[in-house]
Structures are given as C-alpha cells and as structure tokens.
Amino acid sequence: MAMTLDVGFLRDLCLASGASGYEAPVGRLIAARIRHTVPRAEIASDTVGNFSVTLADEGVGGHRVLLAAHADQIGxxxxxxxxxxxxxxxxxxxxxxxxxxxxxxxxxxxxxxxxxxxxxxxxxxxxxxxxxxxxxxxxxxxxxxxxxxxxxxxxxxxxxxxxTPSFVRLARDGLASQALDDRAGVYAIFRGLELWSAGPHARDTESVTARGTGSDTQGQGGLHRGAPHVTAVATTGEETTFLGARALATSLRPDIIVVVDVIWASDHPHVDARKLGGDIRLGAGPVLNRGAGLSERLVRLVRTAAERARIPLQLRAVPGSTLSDADELLATPGAETIAFGIPLRYMHAPCEVVDGNDVEHTAELIAAFLEVIAGS
The missing domain is CATH 2.40.30.40 (Peptidase M42, domain 2)
Structure with a gap:
C-alpha cells in the first residue's frame, strides 16, 4: 500500500524555524493550512506562544479533548x-x-x-x-x-x-530531518483533527493516495451530536522549560488529554530494548505508552480504536517520567492523560529518522480515538 502521509505538510513543518521560545513560524504555517482545510475551526495563540486550533462541540455532553505536541526543536x-x-x-x-x-x-x-x-x-x-x-x-x-x-x-x-533545515526522503518510506522531534507529533495532531473534521469515511486508508504537497483540501463533514470539543495545541518550550504545557494545565479545562511526541526506536545497532520500555521499531505503528499515572481506561479505548481502524500499535512500558509534555499535564484537575509516541532514530541529532507510515498512522489513530470516545 502506498504511503498516505501528506509529505508536503510534514516537510514544511520541519523546514520552519522553531527554536525553543521562538516557535511562531510553526504556528503561522499551521494557521495558513487550517484556514483552508478546516475553515470553521477557531485559531488562537496565548501569551507563552502556544498555538491552538479548536473544533467547538456542536452537540451536547461531549468530552473536552486536548491534543498536544511540542513545536520547538533542540538547539x-x-x-x-x-x-x-x-x-x-x-x-x-x-x-x-x-x-x-x-x-x-x-x-x-x-x-x-x-x-x-x-x-x-x-x-x-x-x-x-x-x-x-x-x-x-x-x-x-x-x-x-x-x-x-x-x-x-x-x-x-x-x-x-x-x-540547518533539511528534509530528505529515504528508502522504504523513511524520512530524515533535523526537526522531526517533534514536528512529526505536530503533524499528527493537526492532521488527526483534519481527519476527524472530515468524518469517518475520510479515514478509509484504502481510498487515500500519497500526497506530495501540503495544500490538499479535506472534506467538511459536520460534528455529530455529543461529539468531543477538541483543541489541538502546538506547545512551546518542551525542550527547555515545559512552559507551554504548564500554561495549558491552568488555562484549559479538558477531561481527556492526548500528548504526542517522538520516542526512541530500538531497531538500530547498540540499543538495548529492555532499557527503552520495549522493542520499538520504525514502520510497526504508533507507540502507546502505559504506566506512570497514564489513564488505563484511555489505554483500553485507544487499543479499541486501533483494532477497529486496523491501525498497527506498539506498547511501551513507562515506569516513571514520560519525558514529554505529558509529565506537566498529568496533574490537570479532572483530566485523564494518555501519551502516544512516534518511533524515531537518532533523537536530538543533526538529522533524525522516522517512517512516514508511523506518522500518518498516528494521525489516523487520533481520529479513530476521537470517534471511540464520542460514544464513551
């Protein structure tokens, strides 16, 4: 099956400047796209630079969901x-x-x-x-x-x-760039929001073809009664201060939080999978973190969503810190938190590597998860 990733969108995200504390170019890029793909969405930013896109609940009784991925890069x-x-x-x-x-x-x-x-x-x-x-x-x-x-x-x-910004396609759907941590996660949450907005039929991966630009228009299917009120946020400062996540913990009132970040892959030389919480491989699907205060109820719902949508899923044990924005958001009053990982090689190096299918599958998993919790 051809890779369904919108390569152009991910490439644009990776080439955008976004050092910790200076992430505004990433937000501007997302805003330009979302105005085109989800015109009814509410776009905003806060005083610490967090960039958010909200699909307001048009029904009643829906969950308030926060999708978070950090926009800053190492530097x-x-x-x-x-x-x-x-x-x-x-x-x-x-x-x-x-x-x-x-x-x-x-x-x-x-x-x-x-x-x-x-x-x-x-x-x-x-x-x-x-x-x-x-x-x-x-x-x-x-x-x-x-x-x-x-x-x-x-x-x-x-x-x-x-x-220096770069974006290179490798063999077998591999992608290399200096900013995949965590522009891959940023791609996943906003692409997932687009898929959710377009309705369940848009998530049929058999009918989606590979795209080479970031300008594809998605369908505009409406939210159904009781649908989640979803806010996707590109957070700031994760590599340095966690400032963006700390601000979110007090400014938003979600009852479900989904954090998406890259995670160390174990499928290259001189890496011990036992020290990483599991055998994590590129091309084997998104990673679902389990443990350390993460919601076991949401773990079950994510696994249900993956099974229904036939999305491959890897599990990772988290005995302590997730080393992501999830650590700052776990204590959000009244909220349950779950953390997804996108397998990545060579984290914090001049060039990092992912499998494009894992990135798109993470977006699809977010959309499928939103569909499941709409009925929970």
Missing part, C-alpha cells in the same frame, strides 16, 4: 564572542556536544537567519584525547567574522541556534 543559544570573531554557544535543551562539530547551523538573528559552522579543537588537542568528552566549552560558531565587534554586530547574545 543552542549565542552566549558571546571572542576577540577573533568566533561565537560562543550554550545548549538549549539536552543537546550532545559531540554531535555538533563540522555541522552547518542557522543563527536566528534580528535581521534573519545567518549560516554558521560549528568549530572544535583539533582532535589531537582534545582533553585526554577523547572526543566523547567534548563539551560546549570546546566548541564555537564560525560565522566568518574577524573581530569580536564584527561578530556581535551580526549576532546578539541570546540568539537561538538550530541545525
């Missing part, structure tokens, strides 16, 4: 410059310094993006000669400046730094 920030014009940087999130040397990055300055190369001490002169001990004090950005004054005329302290 760094400018912290100064030396007398020779080399720019210092510090990590913004859990970024491994050893992965950066020699890579192209983009500094988001007040006048627009500025290309740079991550430099490092030559290997022969690293501390203990061990590159695995590389720290951010061993790195710098080469922007071509010759003096400190010139460097700080081009960049400013606090400017965000992200990997």
């Amino acid at each position: 760094a920030v400018v912290s100064g410059a030396d007398e020779h014009g080399f720019v210092w940087l510090q990590p913004s999130g859990l970024l491994d310094a050893s992965l950066l040397p020699g890579h192209l990055v983009s500094v988001q300055t007040a006048t627009g993006p500025l290309d740079a190369v991550v430099g490092r001490v030559p290997g022969d002169f690293l501390r203990d000669g061990d590159s695995t001990k590389l720290g951010f004090d061993d790195l710098w950005l080469d922007i071509g400046a010759k003096t400190q004054e010139e460097a700080l005329s081009l960049v400013a302290i606090g400017d965000p730094v992200t990997f």
